[in-house]
Amino acid sequence: MIKHWKRMGIAAGLSLSLVAAGCGADEEEPDTETDDNGDTEEEADEDAEADDEGDGEAAADYGEDVAHTIVGIDGGSGVVQSTEQALEDYGLDDWNVQTSSDAAMIQELENAYENEDPVFVTGWTPHWKFQEFDLKILDDPELSYGEAESIHTIARDGLEDEQPEAYELLDNFEWEPEDMEEVMLEVQDGVDETEAAQNWINENEDIVSEWTDGVDEVDGESISLSYVAWDTEIASTNVVAQVLEDLGYEVDLNLVEANFMFSSVASGDADASVAVWLPHTHADYHEDYEEDYEDLGPNLDEGAQLGLTVPAYMDIESIEDLQE
Structure with missing residues (x-):
């Protein structure tokens, strides 16, 4: 039986064509360049400049509309830390991150989306909200949020020797973002x-059979998994727990804050976690504890991304657009 316990909180460029025009035998007009709309190069430059000014004005209006506030999740999360770093990197001194919970952030997003109001939230994929709402992650040329991330599995020291079947299953576990999102969407529904x-x-018995290939069943052995209260990790941890239970394990699920997820595996209070985001989101925790557990590698490889997220109807494409 799976037991849930210890719930501790948690430019586009313009394409130009060259046209030479002659107006009479005695005099030639200077060459001009026109774009696909028939505008001269000078006119096109003016239009582009106007577009840039319009983007800047729109972004400035958005800032005022949302009181220069980005809706985040819990303050200790990597995505909030990255957002705070982005404010510094882009010189957005008037902006701030309002920390809350994942559920509260989603509620703010839903309220704004229903009225097509502007809203800025801390976002990451995989997440069901990208299926439920038409959203986009803003370009981040400064890489404040880092490159695409992977989600890793970690196991306590000694697990391979003491519970080799569970260790092998955990080591074999890997899937794709769309697999995770299927579970997330069902839970959300x-x-x-x-x-x-x-x-x-x-x-998806074909995928699961690859995880369990060569793994023998056991008779009631206990194993515990720690995870954080993110929809992604609720999905992955419960899938792994069900597969372990089908192999004969008694599974305890420890829903904890991120620091406890790492410390519990490092100390042996938990056997494993499949919820470690690297190399960016959980970098600090991983650096603190990596000598005390085994990193089994990615279970979702480079399929995770963090970023400042807005509804697609907002006329903004990059965090740079928020600069005054």
Whole structure:
């Protein structure tokens, strides 16, 4: 039986064509360049400049509309830390990050989306909100949010020797972002997380069979998994827990804050976690504890991304557009 316990909180460029025009035998007009709309180069430059000014004005208006506030999740999360770094990198001194919870952030997003109001949130993929809403992650030329990330599995020291079957399953576990999002969407639609995980397993027996190939069943051995209360990790942890249970394990799920997720595996209070975002989001925690557990590598390889996220109807493409 799976037990849930220890819930501790949690430019586009313009394409120009050259046209030479002669107006009479005695006099030639200077060459001009026109774009696809028939505008001269000078006119095109003026239009582009006007567009840039318009983008700047729109971004400035957005800032005023949202009181220069970005809606975040919990203050200790990597995406909030990255957002605070972005404010510094882009010189957005008037902006601030309002920390809350994932649920509160989603509610703010939903309220704004219904009225097509501007809103800025801390975002990451995979996440069901990108299926539920038409969203975009703003360009980040300064790489304040880093490159695409992977989600890793970590295991306590000694797990391979003491529980080799569980270790092998954990080491074999890997899937794609769309797999994770299927589970997330079902949970979001009100299906119990355990049931949603089992539904995915039933529909993807070919993938699961690769994880369990050569793994023997056990008779009631206990194993514990720590994870954070992110929709991504609720999905992945429950899927792994169901597969372990199908192999005969008694599974304890520890829902904790990020620092406890790392410390619990490092100390042996938990056996493993499949919820470690690297190399950016959980970098500090990983650096603190990596000598005390084994990193089994990515279970979702370079399929995760953090960034400042807005609805697609907003006329803004880059964090740079927010600069005065």
